[in-house]
Amino acid sequence: MYTSNLNNLILNSDSYKTSHWVQYPSGSEYLSSYIEARKGDYDVVFFGLQAFIKEYLSTPITHQDIDEAEMVIQAHGLTFNRAGWERLVDKHGGYLPLRIEAIPEGSIVPVSNVVCQVINTDPEFYWLPSYIETALLRAIWYPSTVASVSHYCKSIIRQALEKSADNTESLIFRLHDFGSRGASSQESVALGSLAHLVNFAGTDSMTALVAASRWYQMDKDMPAFSIPAAEHSTMTAWGRDGETAAFANMIEQFGGEGKSFSVVSDSYDLWNAIDNIWGGSLKDDVKNMGGTLVIRPDSGDPAKVVREALERLAVKFGTTVNRKGYKVLPDYVRIIQGDGISPQSLSKTIDVVMKAGFSAENVTFGMGGGLLQQVNRDTMSWAMKASAISINGIWKDIYKDPITSRSKRSKKGRLALVKNKSKQLKTIKFDDLPADANNLLREVYVDGKLFIDDSLTIIRERAGW
Incomplete structure (x- = not known):
């Protein structure tokens, strides 16, 4: 019988994610996903990403993690992307080839705006941004709520x-x-x-x-x-x-x-x-x-x-x-x-x-x-959705727009967060970003490295301490 390790990042996901790597179109190279609070009674105070990165993304995945995950996932009745995970360990030392951008922690943002965006940095790992949705979304929605x-x-x-x-x-x-x-x-x-x-x-x-x-x-x-x-x-x-x-x-x-x-x-x-x-x-x-x-x-x-x-x-x-x-x-x-x-x-x-x-x-x-405790993901309708994909070198917008629930309509394209002329925060497509505009999404994590390490004191100041 297998023994499980709660720190195994491969197992820190939903079961269905293990089969997704073969579900994307042939030629897929990059996938861009974003996180937002779609609605709610409160403005968003963004917090918790730095804690997640330090606790879970700063330790590389190992071959032992892969062996354990394969045992669990296959016994669970699902397929396992062993070649993909082994390639990640061999090529990237077990660190995730991802770029995570986010607004500064402590920032106050109206609902229905992008607060975090994730894209893979290596085309071999187009399936990775969505694979970490379970862990990353949870790491953000709870402390931010x-x-x-x-x-x-x-x-x-x-x-x-x-x-x-x-x-x-x-x-x-x-x-x-x-x-x-x-x-x-x-x-x-x-x-x-x-x-x-x-x-x-x-x-x-x-x-x-x-x-x-x-x-x-x-x-x-x-x-x-x-x-x-x-x-x-x-x-x-x-x-x-x-x-x-x-x-x-x-x-x-x-x-x-x-x-x-x-x-x-x-x-x-x-x-x-x-x-x-x-x-x-x-x-x-x-x-x-x-x-x-x-x-x-x-x-x-x-x-x-x-x-x-x-x-x-x-x-x-x-x-x-x-x-x-x-x-x-x-x-x-x-x-x-x-x-x-x-x-x-x-x-x-x-x-x-x-x-x-x-x-x-x-x-x-x-x-x-x-x-x-009396909060959940629906308190502010948090979601992480894919909004753009690069296939054979060409980027295209992707989105959901259910006829049965327009409130679940997702955003399109690679995104940026800017202040408009009225000093209001607004989510726009990155491709539409004016040359003189300041994108408030900043690189926090790239290929295993944490680029921002804020103190609670600085975060408090942003939140209007």
């Missing part, structure tokens, strides 16, 4: 702070990643949580910190931060009658000048916790500890719960009115809502809070499944 959702949430929070707070200095800490345990795999956490950090600097996904160092040159600088926080087990371990003591212990352990800590407070009765414990028996301790208590509701309708929590805290601790005319709790008490948060519920909660007269600066959000 998470980065896009996160960026959309950032725009909502920014607008709220601009309207209701004296400044927006805290913006990069207003959406915290709670998604590590809810993601489908550790690699999903690495890519998705890191994509969130393109926009924000708060996470509880430590895997993202490792990923930043591994793929985006953040081995010296810390890209994100967190604070000590309670979970239900550390509170309920004290028993219902010991909740006050549990809360007091949090102040003792983590209070202090300039310090912040979060305490989940809905183990039994959130309103009792606010009215009678935080705002009652422990009120003076909270006021005098020198740091910031962040109370965390963790159940119920986010908008209703956050609004009522703010109103009750305002009764107990008072508020001031900022220059924008909105109420602000004392610096030593805030709220973080980390349950049931999606782009939609976040927006609704902020609206409710502000309509109640409170500044958005009173609340921080934590997003878990809504950030890392």
Whole structure:
């Protein structure tokens, strides 16, 4: 029986791809394919290609990989292009003879524009651009979708702070990643949580910190931060009658000048916790500890719960009115809502809070499944399609245009991305590129070599950090 290697790039594809090399027309030499998000509610924040190249395309394919792949694929009932893969190893040292062009990571692009384009550099391997579709498209759609959702949430929070707070200095800490345990795999956490950090600097996904160092040159600088926080087990371990003591212990352990800590407070009765414990028996301790208590509701309708929590805290601790005319709790008490948060519920909660007269600066959000897991390829209709082929030295456009679904119509020709005279991004044919125009697609990978190695810091700046 064969043993399988998850790092075998030949097996990192869909089964039907193994039979495609004999399906192209005779004389095929070059195939050009592109990736786009065809539609969606968010602008695209492009991210993740560099991680994929470093992790999967920087190690050459070997004869051992070919032997293993042949065993698996033939036992699977399919044909295997052994001669083609052996030629790739012998002629190119196992590195893929491809040119991958893409927009700079962190770029913000409207949907329905090319963000990545792939073409083979050796005519013997006309079948290769489409062979890597499975791995390459997945490597781009997931982190780019998470980065896009996160960026959309950032725009909502920014607008709220601009309207209701004296400044927006805290913006990069207003959406915290709670998604590590809810993601489908550790690699999903690495890519998705890191994509969130393109926009924000708060996470509880430590895997993202490792990923930043591994793929985006953040081995010296810390890209994100967190604070000590309670979970239900550390509170309920004290028993219902010991909740006050549990809360007091949090102040003792983590209070202090300039310090912040979060305490989940809905183990039994959130309103009792606010009215009678935080705002009652422990009120003076909270006021005098020198740091910031962040109370965390963790159940119920986010908008209703956050609004009522703010109103009750305002009764107990008072508020001031900022220059924008909105109420602000004392610096030593805030709220973080980390349950049931999606782009939609976040927006609704902020609206409710502000309509109640409170500044958005009173609340921080934590997003878990809504950030890392409740997205799929259809969220932004991602696709990779072949758009041009060279046969016997002649290029021709190829495309799909299903009569049953015009939304799946694909683009034609080798493509370029440019800014038009109105400074709007537009996808055009490369052959139509004006001499003075700047093609925003740049070479990232050619024949096994990575040409662009951006740091997370640079990517953040592109995304409007």
